[in-house]
Amino acid sequence: MKDRVFVKVFVLLVCTVMSVPVMAQFDFNRMMSGAAKLVKAVTLTDEQMAEYVKEYVASMDAKNQVCPDNNVYTIRLKKLTSGLGDADGIPLNFKVYHVTDVNAFACADGSVRVFSALMDIMTDEELLGVIGHEIGHVAHRDSKRGFRTALLTSALKDGISSQGGKVAELTDSQIGALTEALVNARYSQKQECDADDYGYEFLKKAGKNPWAMALSFQKLKKLQEDSGAQNMNFLNQLFSTHPDLDKRIVRMEERALSDGIKKPVGSK
Numbered sequence: 001m002k003d004r005v006f007v008k009v010f011v012l013l014v015c016t017v018m019s020v021p022v023m024a025q026f027d028f029n030r031m032m033s034g035a036a037k038l039v040k041a042v043t044l045t046d047e048q049m050a051e052y053v054k055e056y057v058a059s060m061d062a063k064n065q066v067c068p069d070n071n072v073y074t075i076r077l078k079k080l081t082s083g084l085g086d087a088d089g090i091p092l093n094f095k096v097y098h099v100t101d102v103n104a105f106a107c108a109d110g111s112v113r114v115f116s117a118l119m120d121i122m123t124d125e126e127l128l129g130v131i132g133h134e135i136g137h138v139a140h141r142d143s144k145r146g147f148r149t150a151l152l153t154s155a156l157k158d159g160i161s162s163q164g165g166k167v168a169e170l171t172d173s174q175i176g177a178l179t180e181a182l183v184n185a186r187y188s189q190k191q192e193c194d195a196d197d198y199g200y201e202f203l204k205k206a207g208k209n210p211w212a213m214a215l216s217f218q219k220l221k222k223l224q225e226d227s228g229a230q231n232m233n234f235l236n237q238l239f240s241t242h243p244d245l246d247k248r249i250v251r252m253e254e255r256a257l258s259d260g261i262k263k264p265v266g267s268k
Contacts, residue, residue, distance in 0.1 A: 057111045059175050067096040073116050083206045087139035106134035108144035125264050129216025132199030142191050150181035211263050214252035221245045
């Protein structure tokens with residue numbers, strides 16, 4: 001099986017070489033070394049993957065300004081996510097990054113990070129909808145598969161590998177490559193619909209109003225219309241997938257109405 005993987009990797013790297021300009025210099029030995037490292041990355045165990053996710057989250061927490069427990073953003077998020085303990089057995093933990101980017105992300109280990117700028121422009125219900133959707137990807141292991149894909153993309157560039165059963169420490173450039181790959185990750189139409197549905201049920205079971213799903217999509221659509229998704233990585237990530245936002249809004253609205261759930265007071 002490993003031999004087959006190695007052949008596929010070798011062919012991929014050769015195809016990459018053939019696409020570069022004739023004048024470019026290429027080190028064949030370096031290519032073979034990179035291929036061997038990629039094979040190791042392909043065969044990472046779940047335990048090793050968990051180590052990489054943990055290391056990545058720790059690095060992101062260290063590189064961003066994390067709001068302390070007594071900060072108004074943290075207090076708001078803690079109150080908002082009260083009762084959201086785990087997603088299909090994956091324990092959840094929440095933190096706020098005090099940054100100007102409008103964003104939020106959830107990793108395969110259940111780490112959910114919300115950016116203060118996103119909290120500034122969203123109501124509690126709208127924010128819950130975003131969180132519910134992201135948790136849906138975690139629960140369905142989409143985030144885990146996405147991280148593995150991003151890890152392999154980074155391996156192609158920098159040679160991530162396992163060493164003697166232990167994972168190699170991520171470099172700053174690899175952290176950057178992982179972040180870029182994760183931001184540009186694309187989920188299938190089914191994955192998006194499933195994450196929406198999970199988020200709806202997840203919030204409902206936790207005693208939250210699942211109208212939050214439709215309200216969050218409505219806000220994201222308005223933000224897209226007002227500023228253009230191409231200028232906002234988070235919006236660009238959400239809008240790049242199918243089904244389109246209008247259909248997602250209708251699906252969540254119809255579900256809430258069918259369940260006889262009242263729309264939150266003050267929402268449009």
